[in-house]
Amino acid sequence: MTQLWPAPVADAPVRATVPLPGSKSITNRALVLAALASGTSTLRAPLRSRDTELMAAALRSLGAQVQDGPGGSWLVAPAELRGPAHVDCGLAGTVMRFVPPVAALAEGRVEFDGDPQARKRPLDTVLDALRSLGADVVGSSLPFEVRGTGTLVGGEVTIDASASSQFVSGLLLSAPCFAEGLTVRHVGETLPSQPHIDMTVAMLRAAGVEVADDEPDTWRVSPGPIRALDLDVEPDLSNATPFLAAAAVTGGSLTVPGWPAETTQPGDAIRDILTRMGATATRDESGLTVSGPGELAPIDIDLREVGELTPTVAALAALAPGTSRLRGIAHLRGHETDRLAALETELNKLGGSARQTDDGLLIEGAPLHGGSWHSYADHRMATAGAILGLRVPGVEVADIATTGKTIPDFPGMWAEMLGKQA
Numbered sequence: 001m002t003q004l005w006p007a008p009v010a011d012a013p014v015r016a017t018v019p020l021p022g023s024k025s026i027t028n029r030a031l032v033l034a035a036l037a038s039g040t041s042t043l044r045a046p047l048r049s050r051d052t053e054l055m056a057a058a059l060r061s062l063g064a065q066v067q068d069g070p071g072g073s074w075l076v077a078p079a080e081l082r083g084p085a086h087v088d089c090g091l092a093g094t095v096m097r098f099v100p101p102v103a104a105l106a107e108g109r110v111e112f113d114g115d116p117q118a119r120k121r122p123l124d125t126v127l128d129a130l131r132s133l134g135a136d137v138v139g140s141s142l143p144f145e146v147r148g149t150g151t152l153v154g155g156e157v158t159i160d161a162s163a164s165s166q167f168v169s170g171l172l173l174s175a176p177c178f179a180e181g182l183t184v185r186h187v188g189e190t191l192p193s194q195p196h197i198d199m200t201v202a203m204l205r206a207a208g209v210e211v212a213d214d215e216p217d218t219w220r221v222s223p224g225p226i227r228a229l230d231l232d233v234e235p236d237l238s239n240a241t242p243f244l245a246a247a248a249v250t251g252g253s254l255t256v257p258g259w260p261a262e263t264t265q266p267g268d269a270i271r272d273i274l275t276r277m278g279a280t281a282t283r284d285e286s287g288l289t290v291s292g293p294g295e296l297a298p299i300d301i302d303l304r305e306v307g308e309l310t311p312t313v314a315a316l317a318a319l320a321p322g323t324s325r326l327r328g329i330a331h332l333r334g335h336e337t338d339r340l341a342a343l344e345t346e347l348n349k350l351g352g353s354a355r356q357t358d359d360g361l362l363i364e365g366a367p368l369h370g371g372s373w374h375s376y377a378d379h380r381m382a383t384a385g386a387i388l389g390l391r392v393p394g395v396e397v398a399d400i401a402t403t404g405k406t407i408p409d410f411p412g413m414w415a416e417m418l419g420k421q422a
């Protein structure tokens, strides 16, 4: 039987300062760029969690050296990429979408597989794109194989990235190493998580790569060397959101140190979201401080650009009297799990009122009761259960360890925030 984690109830308003580990999205982009760079890179304060350890292992299996440096840093030395290799993607979207283009640049066979749920995540777009660029790829979802020849010509590709922005990011990250570079055009109806694509473009440019993105839904990466990185990884702002939500739902106050004044991380949007729900959010040299209101206000919001915040926002909405509407997130059906179905089911199990729409959720803030909260191997489902448990006695979260996908010790951090023993 899956072990249940009794989510601690906050017996007083949360008052804490919680430092967050590094950003998953920045760390995994940096690892890919560093493996393809022209010299040894230093990544300080990278995220060390399942998703990033899987990325490091994938790049090592292709020949790159990823070694521990001082103070938890990673030193990455590029090498000639080669198979045979086996890449375990776990459930990491960034590994399954960013590494195949790298594998296409390697000489030899590279097999990819992952967790059972990973086999259901959309992947064909990036594999078809690689095929159309001249790569030999067998399969259209996990497991699949890339039979690289050591080079890829590149050129132009038109894709429908409405299921995931990571299709675009994955192609762009390796594109400087394609002989002709790459132009990617997106032609789908919607494009989710545009800020994550902007993050990719910004990190490529910071590494000296020329990228043109002035035409809508079109990105052109010129071929050329990737400069070695010397990078301080920002704290993960999306992973900060359950902790900030803890202050909001208990009428407390919580500071996340090192909140960047400017960032490409979409998680920064939590400031605006919490403010709209009645909290105050102030950023200064000490970090971002969120103070909770007496009662949360409901919200009507398009989360297309920040889909990964949905489980946190849904938990907040379930505790806010009134009707909240979360829109623009149909693509969440292809995340770690079908997040719209999972949130609907689990909120309703606790006596809540949640309903899926075509592209999101309608959530009625209602009195909730305790019960088990299934995580579906989804780290953000697990943390959403923890938020609810602060206010609702008797919430038991299944498989809390799944938070290790992007947070190394969530239960310990949560207990410390509440001044309790883990």
Ligand SMILES: O=C(O)C1=C[C@@H](OP(=O)(O)O)[C@@H](O)[C@H](O)C1
Binding pocket: 024, 025, 026, 093, 094, 163, 164, 165, 166, 169, 192, 193, 196, 307, 308, 331
């Ligand atoms: O590129 C990235 O680092 C990410 C892009 C987004 O993916 P989707 O566009 O598939 O939502 C986001 O949800 C995911 O957590 C991380």
Ligand SMILES: C=C(OP(=O)(O)O)C(=O)O
Binding pocket: 091, 092, 093, 094, 308, 335, 336, 380, 406
């Ligand atoms: C969608 C997410 O992850 P992934 O990088 O696996 O797509 C997420 O972290 O919310």
